[in-house]
Structure formats: structure tokens, C-alpha cells
Amino acid sequence: MSDVVLIGAGRVATSLGLAIIEKGHRVTKVYSRTAASASRLSARLGCDAGTDLNTLPQDADVYIVAVSDAALPDIASQTPFPDDKLCLHTAGSVTIDVFPQRLKFCGVLYPMQTFSMDRLVRMDDVPCFVEARTDAGMERLQAFASTLSHRVYRLSGNDRRYLHLGAVFACNFANHCYAIAGEIYRRHGIPFDALLPLIDETARKVHQMSPVSGQSGPAVRGDADVMEAQLSLLDAEPVWAEVYRLMSRDIGRMRDEAFAARRAGGSEPEK
């Protein structure tokens, strides 16, 4: 079991911190930019809080930097991490090389999930993608990460960028599609809850079939009249109308490509 120092007190730091103590490790100190946020998380984790990274304890086993991507490079490069300890960041799109070269045991532990302050996510099931600078570092990192999640995968920093890009589409942009629908409903007095069975089934469906083959609706049917009628409802919202046009066209394109690929593969195209 490890002693862990957490740098950051946001959504990811909070979820990780709770998982870390749940698994029997100890969080010895939480750092954050403000004393208020550091204390808020340290109180939940039962440990010290700090704001000055120059006071970083040198005797922990693992240091985790879970801050915004914008703040990460400065913190990773300027914090006095001990040379011989596991130093990790949690960012999907930031290179391992934000850590100085002297840190042979630095690495990345990217938990691919959407975290919120008000909602506890069980870390056990969160796919964690790990990268380390050295083999020895990877050994320590995998040993540690495996105590938090049973889905730990090695992935290069280059591939992690595409991993994160896909996550932004499948999570953030899909969620924004819910948000647009919700705003349309709000304006017309329709409760958001009416969408939940549809949202749930859309998510469940891709456990069984690919999103392209499971697609439904006017765009994949090529139903021009409905698309035109729906676009006219978006006259006052040009951004949503443009999203509607782009998505509909791209749904048609992917349907046609999948159809062509099935023909080329010699299998009977679906009706």
C-alpha cells in the first residue's frame, strides 16, 4: 500500500483520491491553488492540505498531478518531486515530457471517464491508460494502477491523443447533443425526462452493434422532407442548424461507406 500526494482538488483529483483511500492506500497531503479547495478535499480524505508546492513532502511513494491541462506544464516542470518516486499526471492530451528528464519514474495515468463533483464514479471499472518513461517506471505504475482499476492498459502518448479525441466526441459532444435537445424541450414545455429511455437505449445499443449499423432517424433513412422541416424549426438557432446539417450529411456519408465496404467484402448488403 502506498502513500500518495495529490496535487489538484478538482473532479479527477477528488474521484482518484476517494478511490485511493478506498483501496487501502493513504493520501498524505492534498495541494491546490486555493486553501479553500485544498481543505475541502483534504477533509474528505482525512489528510493535510497545502498550497505551496515548495513544501512538497519527499517521503511519499506516489505523486499525482490532477490539474487542468493549462496548469499542468508549469506544475509538472517546477514542482520539487523526488527523483526516485512515481510521479504521474492524469491528462489525456498532454505528453509525458512535461515532467523533467531527471524523473525516471514519471508517467501518465489517464482515467477515461466523465467525472463530476456530485457523482461518485467507481474507479474499478474505469479504463485507465498508462504510459511510463522507463520499464522500471512502468512496472511500478502498473502495480499501482491495478489496485485502483481492473482495466489498466498500456498506451503510447501519441495514441492517447486519439483516445482522448474520441472520448470528447463520444462523451462531451454526445452530452452536448443531450443539452441541445434539453434546451429545445425546455422552450416547448416538454420535460427532459421524456428523453431518458431514448438516451439509455442509444447507449446500450452500441454494446451489441456498431453505432453505424445501429443508426436510425431521418438522416440515415435519407428522409429529405423531414430534415428540411426540422431545419426550419431551427431558424432562430443557426449554430444548431449548422450542427444539424453537418451531422445529417455525415451520417449519410458513413452509411454509404459502410454499404460500400460490405459490398466490397462480398457479403450481402443489408436492406
Next chain:
Amino acid sequence: MSDVVLIGAGRVATSLGLAIIEKGHRVTKVYSRTAASASRLSARLGCDAGTDLNTLPQDADVYIVAVSDAALPDIASQTPFPDDKLCLHTAGSVTIDVFPQRLKFCGVLYPMQTFSMDRLVRMDDVPCFVEARTDAGMERLQAFASTLSHRVYRLSGNDRRYLHLGAVFACNFANHCYAIAGEIYRRHGIPFDALLPLIDETARKVHQMSPVSGQSGPAVRGDADVMEAQLSLLDAEPVWAEVYRLMSRDIGRMRDEAFAARRAGGSEPEK
């Protein structure tokens, strides 16, 4: 229990037909444009099949037209439906007035769900939105629809257009976000399954909080560096890049509007 004639043999007709017989009604005949598709569904439902709507039996209790929106107006207006029976279509964006005025018991039963041939959806939980031309028609329609789903709601044809528009965003476009992510992963050798915990949590989350307040990722954090880096990965895919830009900007806009609304409401804005 009712005798039902189904016109259409696609995804919606199949799901409805199976639900109808499961609930103890009888489907007496299935019509479709081609004999092959009509027989395929009639075999599953244990009934006759037909292609010529001039042979429409006049003694059923309910007639359901579940065809593409493009084919619906002609079929609804030209089929010799009996004057005094329940005649329904299932389209979100098509008016009740595709049925001729002589049909006092016509209506709309729009089951808001994403249907696939290979995946059975339990109709009981599918929200069904109903509209009828007359009070007497509404009475019959609600009685019938309630046997199929325990979530039956009355909704005007005008509101149903917005309901359907929201469904296209929350289902078809969200699903297309999964498809884009899946295609990015395929090109980089990352299995689509890696996304499933994220997709599931994104869908589950909106049962508890609004999509705007549950949003995460670079756009809602205003993380310009990450957004720029991710856009550069999409250089070869201008449509996806444009979707990325539009969605990210709109996520920021909705975050700001929600923030302003909370301030105006006098409550403490979230950190």
C-alpha cells in the same frame, strides 16, 4: 383485445407488431411494398401478408401505418380505411392531417425510441406520444396505446415536431458522435469497447443532473491548448473539425448562459 392491421414491415412496424401480439391483441394482416418484407414480418406475427392496399380488410379494430415519412402521405390519403375505425400513423414529424377528413378516428401514436431489426425493445417502457382528431378517437387511442406502454402522453402535433427534433439530437446525433469516435479509434487500432464505460456513464449521469451541469472535457473548461491540439488531429477530416469547433463553442455558450442564469437567480454560482 383488438384486431390490428399493420401497414409497413420495417423497424417500427416490427417492434410494434411484436408488442401488439405479446399484449394479447391479434395482428390479422401485414402489408408492405414488397411481398418478401411483408411475408418476413407476417411469419413472425403468424398472420396473412399483402402488398395491395385495395384488399384492406374492413373488419379490424385498429390500422397502423408505420412506413417511412416519405411514403406516409400517399398511403394515409389513398388507403381505403373504414370510416369508423382507429387509423394511426407513427411518425414524429408528420401531421395528423395526412389522414383524410372523413376519418374521425384517425390519430398518431409516436413511440419515441430507436428501433433496430436485430434488437428487441420492450415497448412497455417506450414513451408513446398520442394525438387524435376527436375526443372519441382520443379515448380509443389512449385505451389501445395503454395496453402497449405504461408511458402514454397526449401531445399536440406542433409540440411533437419539437419532441422529434430533440430526439434526433439526443439519439441520432449522439449516436453519430459515437460513430465518429469509433472511426477515429479504428484508424488507430483502439478497440471501440474502450469507450463503453464512458458512453454508459454519460447516459446515466443525465438521470441525476442536467447535461449542462454534468458537462466535462476541454470545451467546458475553456482549455484552448487542448482544443487546438485536438483540432490539429482532425486536419484530414474537415467535417469532423467543423463539428468539433461548433460543438466546443456551443458548449462554452451554454456554460456561460447557465452561469448567468444562476447569478440572476441569486444563488451562488458554482466554482
